[in-house]
Amino acid sequence: LYHKYLDDQQIRRGQVLKKGSQPLMDYYDNFYIGNVTIGTPDQTLSLLLDTGSSNLWVIDADCDSNACGGYLTGLFTKYGFNSTKSSSLSTQNTTLFILYESGEWCGGPLVNDVVSFAGNHLIERQGFVTAIDIADIYGYMPLDGILGMGWPALSVGQDTTPMQNILPSLDAPLFTIWMDRKLSPSMGGNDGLITYGAIDTANCHSEINYVPLTSESYWQFPVDGFSIGIFSDARRGQVGAISDSGSSWIWVPTPVMDGIVNQTGAFYDQTNQVYAVPCSTMMVQPDLEFTINGIKYTVPSVEYVLDFGLGPEEVKCILAIFEIKAGGFGPDWIFSDTWIRTFCNIYDFGQKRIGFATAIHSRI
Template identity: 45%
Template sequence: MENRLEEFVAQQRLNAMSQSGQVVIDRQPLVDYYDDFYLGEIKLGTPPQSFTVVMDTGSSNLWVIDAKCESQDCLGQPVSEYSKHQFDTSASTTYQKSNQPFLLIYGSGSCKGVIGYDVLDLAGLKYASQGLGVATQIASVFGSQPIDGILGLGWPDLAQGQVVPPMQNMLSQLDQPIFTVYMSRLEASFCRHPVLPADAPVDGGRITFGGFDKDNCRDEINYVPLTSRTYWQFKLDDFVMGDFRAMTNYQVITDTGTSWIGCPTDVFNAMVKNTNAKLSPLIGQWIVQCDTYYPDMIFKIGGIEYHIPAYEYVLDLGLPAGDCVLAAFPMVGTGNNPKFILGDVFIRQYCNVHDIGQGRIGFARSTVEGTTYTPPSTQPTSPTTPTTTSGGFMATGSTVTALLLALLHNYL
């Protein structure tokens, strides 16, 4: 697994060479597992050690697994077919130890350990003393996923332990104080692919640090101001699906670390109704038929409608009987906390332009073949019987809502 992934990332960086023949060091290739994990490679220490991490705009801390941790989760659960890369701090001549503990709690897991400082290499951008968590304990869900840690791309106020996030440390090296996220997917159809083995990395897109991704994103960018500089949070004007219309404003975030769409319970119930989804007690997910027509999810942001077609939110994980998974989940949030999380399902259709300098986020259509979409003329694009929503919700915080590989292996 290690050699194949390193070769893949190296080839992706070579493919990003400029016309002058120089490697573009501010483009971070992503690898795609199941259209459910989008991961990137970083390096830490001297000499550098490589790690595969979630590039997570829904959190602000960097952490990797301590080599001293010998639990099965830290080593990698056998069912995942993925062996973890663990950080050997004693082998790094530039590692600075501290006695400050850290605890990070995500929507689907947690980790804890101590904070240290070392050289970080992110897509060729280097910072000499990046604060990071060296995890001596991780949740079992992380042990089953093909990840060695998480690199947060959120704002400083979201960071735990008074650690400065990587992006803020590297701003002075960027041509512009922005980064663009483009995510690809495996195929443009409802039932896209069988479950892939863990040693089969697939091109998952890239993050362009310091600029706009002109190769994969259309030129027109529609920006909205952030309502909070913690998450990448902004206002959602409305949500529509089939005969359901929310007819209210929500606080919402985009999050590369969340695989699916998180939404209020009444909105999720509308999704279930419009797809005739059934809850599978075996895997704990909502199941739909792969080859059936379903209406778009429509998110209205800054007065513009963003369509998410069914081939994005109907996820084929290789289940039997023509079954697919509804890539959405209910969540709760109160006050100014986010009520929606627009995860990878949304980001695959629309490049996210994170403008740190002006405190805003922009959306541009992806240009990759198969991700552009025109609503069928025979199908309605807005509801005929609007429904009003109401109620308060409790936010769960940053989420890495990803596939539990052990459950899938048991199912199959």
């Protein structure tokens, strides 16, 4: 039905198809944020562009909680969306609560307004939440909200998703995400790109390996095996992973986390609740090796050992890897920004597949 929707929209619009690109701002190689304009006149907001969800929400300017104001004083200013200043806004006379599997949440009135992103692609009537209550963790993140780029099945509520609205106007129903890597702590600056309707040939190598999706909800695909150093985790049956640009670190099963800690010599930093290694080992830790659809993919340690400036160089680089606790109904693995920095991800709605191409970096 979703593919029929795309075909019908293509015919109805009868317009010249387009492609576009959108720079991403890089915060500590931990958050990649894009500017989105909403309302009339335009209000520019910095949003997390998230392939792991499908709703659009923004902090309402009237939200008076500490989280809405932000805790990153001097590092990032949260602006919020002032709905009273938009002449094109209409209300839906209802509210919506969005709860993510990771536990974050937001809630507030549902409205419709003009939204522009994806290289100035304009959506004249996009439904979204103006959040007046948000999870406290968002106060520590350099964002004004989230724009979901997943499949319609992930959407909460009845509104057409932003991606559903722009796909029919693109040259092809796909987009490419490329993320760059900085070797030292940095706040902001254009160090990533989303290319809509086309493959990013400037930042991604030409060889692309495609994998069929196992569902049309998350960007989910099977993983055959994993190894690091002398540790390996090969499953008789394939396990599931998702590509999630809204997550900063790779999430792995508990036995794999134990193996990674053992092979890297990492120790647990109780204060920051992360695994840490000496920064001097950033380039020499063993590779993460994944087997997907019979092809081996290597993530070097320079991609998963990050310097957040947490302390002396000899002790305070972190492993950008988290443990997924057993017992949930979600995926076995979450391949996040750490993965996307290493391999450009091509999200193909039309062919129901995801592609991986080695990313090009100038600094590593």
